[in-house]
Amino acid sequence: MRFSREDWEKNFAGYYKGKVEFNAPMRGHTSLAIGGPADIVVSPEDPVSVKNIVMLLSRLNVRFVALGGGTNILVTDRGIEGVVVKLGAFSRVEIINEEDARAELFVEAGAMLQKIVNLCRDRGYTGMEGLTGIPGTVGGAICGNAGSCGSEMKDVLASVVLLHSDGTLDRVGVEDLDFGYRKSGVGGTDIVLSANITLRRDDTDAVTLRTENCFKQKKAAQPVSGRSAGCVFKNPAGMSAGRLIDEAGCKSMRIGDIEVSGIHANFFVNLGKGTAADYLALMDAVSARVKERSGVILEPEIRIIGKE
Ligand SMILES: Cc1cc2nc3c(=O)[nH]c(=O)nc-3n(C[C@H](O)[C@H](O)[C@H](O)COP(=O)(O)OP(=O)(O)OC[C@H]3O[C@@H](n4cnc5c(N)ncnc54)[C@H](O)[C@@H]3O)c2cc1C
Numbered sequence: 001m002r003f004s005r006e007d008w009e010k011n012f013a014g015y016y017k018g019k020v021e022f023n024a025p026m027r028g029h030t031s032l033a034i035g036g037p038a039d040i041v042v043s044p045e046d047p048v049s050v051k052n053i054v055m056l057l058s059r060l061n062v063r064f065v066a067l068g069g070g071t072n073i074l075v076t077d078r079g080i081e082g083v084v085v086k087l088g089a090f091s092r093v094e095i096i097n098e099e100d101a102r103a104e105l106f107v108e109a110g111a112m113l114q115k116i117v118n119l120c121r122d123r124g125y126t127g128m129e130g131l132t133g134i135p136g137t138v139g140g141a142i143c144g145n146a147g148s149c150g151s152e153m154k155d156v157l158a159s160v161v162l163l164h165s166d167g168t169l170d171r172v173g174v175e176d177l178d179f180g181y182r183k184s185g186v187g188g189t190d191i192v193l194s195a196n197i198t199l200r201r202d203d204t205d206a207v208t209l210r211t212e213n214c215f216k217q218k219k220a221a222q223p224v225s226g227r228s229a230g231c232v233f234k235n236p237a238g239m240s241a242g243r244l245i246d247e248a249g250c251k252s253m254r255i256g257d258i259e260v261s262g263i264h265a266n267f268f269v270n271l272g273k274g275t276a277a278d279y280l281a282l283m284d285a286v287s288a289r290v291k292e293r294s295g296v297i298l299e300p301e302i303r304i305i306g307k308e
Contacts, residue, residue: 035075055167068140076306109139124204226269242266
């Protein structure tokens with residue numbers, strides 16, 4: 001169901017504080033700079049507004065989706081029906097307990113992941129070194145269980161606070177979620193509001209060195225300055241999707257303005273005017289070539305959101 005400006009004004013006057021964008025092009029909200037308009041994008045300023053939105057939209061049967069930095073999604077050219085909820089105003093990071101050997105952090109979902117990686121580097125906490133250079137928010141990193149260079153989000157998480165579509169809150173321990181390779185079991189109509197993270201103390205210089213080494217490796221091996229959404233496909237068990245794509249001769253393959261990166265074949269880069277249709281066509285072409293060459297069927301890592 002489409003949700004118009006009139007619907008918004010009728011239902012949310014007095015129940016919401018924060019920015020509201022109507023018919024908002026999603027290219028302005030994603031690292032790929034691709035995507036048709038969402039009916040509405042909201043950036044609530046306080047928790048009551050988030051709760052009111054989720055509860056009222058659910059009652060009205062209007063779809064909504066949470067969005068962090070938009071660095072792991074492809075929004076279709078026809079855009080998103082319903083409401084996109086951005087949690088950028090919730091970016092608090094606080095050390096709530098610091099002992100000799102460990103520390104516990106409280107982090108809000110809209111905080112940038114790199115803020116925490118940097119805090120760990122500067123204070124000598126280990127566990128997040130490999131997450132250096134991953135753009136986006138804590139909420140997005142939890143949903144996709146972001147990881148690289150031997151670190152994964154789930155390994156430092158203790159618990160998350162979820163807002164359910166009926167407006168109720170739950171604090172869920174990491175062991176009660178369904179974490180796996182690039183998945184958490186969180187998402188759908190549940191919104192991550194915050195998380196508690198547990199970290200172990202290590203030598204500050206050693207943590208700094210590991211973080212910097214990982215960062216250097218990524219800068220050399222990924223098209224970090226291009227418009228991308230990170231890895232397009234998941235690595236099949238024991239294999240590298242990038243290598244399979246490279247071996248299938250797909251490096252620098254291009255459809256419209258979307259190109260398989262010459263630096264890392266599992267990154268597709270928007271050269272300027274790329275569309276979601278081009279991106280999806282390139283995904284199909286690349287996976288067909290990989291299947292033909294190696295028999296492996298690649299699965300998407302990026303999340304595809306919006307009207308087909
Ligand atoms: C240059 C580059 C390098 C990258 N390198 C890596 C890498 O090494 N490893 C890796 O894992 N990823 C990598 N990525 C992908 C991406 O940055 C990560 O997956 C990141 O954690 C996504 O965070 P985000 O806030 O941008 O999420 P978004 O893209 O905004 O959202 C991703 C998904 O999470 C959901 N979501 C977001 N926030 C919430 C919330 N609060 N509650 C409920 N659902 C939510 C969204 O609905 C969506 O389904 C890279 C991307 C780029 C552009």
